[in-house]
Amino acid sequence: MIKTPVCDLFGIEYPIFQGGMAWIADARLAAAVSNGGGLGIISAMNAGPDYLREQIRAAREMTDKPFGVNIMLMSPFAGEVAAVCAEEKVAVVTTGAGNPSKYMPIWLEAGIKVVPVIASVAMAKMVARAGAAAVVAEGTESGGHIGETTTLVLVPQVADAVDIPVIAAGGIGDGRGVAACFMLGAQGVQLGTRFLVAAECPVHENYKKKILAANDIATIATGRRLGHPVRSLKTPFSRRYAKAEYSGMPDEELEQLAVGALKKAALEGDEENGCFLAGQVAGMIRREQPAADIIREIFEEAEQVLKGAGRWVG
Secondary structure, three states: OOOOHHHHHHOOOOOEEEOOOOOOOOHHHHHHHHHOOOEEEEEOOOOOHHHHHHHHHHHHHHOOOOEEEEEEOOOOOHHHHHHHHHHHOOOEEEEEOOOOOOOHHHHHHOOOEEEEEEOOHHHHHHHHHOOOOOEEEEOOOOOEEOOOOOHHHHHHHHHHHOOOOEEEEOOOOOHHHHHHHHHHOOOEEEEOHHHHHEOOOOOOHHHHHHHHHOOOOOEEEEOHHHOOOEEEEOOHHHHHHHHHHOOOOOHHHHHHHOOOHHHHHHOOOOOOOOOOEOOHHHHHOOOOEOHHHHHHHHHHHHHHHHHOHHHHOO
């Protein structure tokens, strides 16, 4: 079985994190991933502290394994949910969409391992100096908020730049992707899109169907004009947004166009007005499975790929 230093660092069986997907990654999914040997993550999204505390306690009822919380630093409640994580002493906090340095002292004091999601070498160095236990180097292939650099290029540069473990994210959907990331210098992986079709994932059935029907060119990146691009499936909403982005629409109106669109997709399955965030790897996903089966299958394949890698070279 594949084991890396990440397993011992976080107390997990397999070196895999579940992505903190807003409106999707709840206590049930996080507990299922943790029970399956990975590190489940609850998304704090834009919700307030009461919601997060409830989810943390619900997860503890469903698993005795470590799990984490993802905090989107652009949230208006970021400071409040940061405090909840410290009070509840969750095992791990992952962060996205910003620099977590201002909150790291309270997390570290509470004994929490902090793992920021980063999209550049500069940010990786900054959070490493601030005391991060590891970083998630997320390539532009990912779903949701994205940077500019691909996983293939970003991961080795980050691995060369910091002395803490690097967890690769973006474009990983099976054991081949895991094996490739290990060769790039990563000690673990984070998957989001693949877990969208986990049996325990609470996302609307229409969302799962869209992931299962996706092909290799099914996603689009929008929002670059506003400085915070996201990747989602091509839908009536994303096409309208892309058209508006390259029109003369003022920035304020463009921002408002996307308000509530992810919730409409994740909770309501609104195929006309919902934003179905997903990574480019969606085209590789073909069936719904329990989270534990997803994890086991991925690492069994990765092990076989790594054992047989020599057949391609002389």
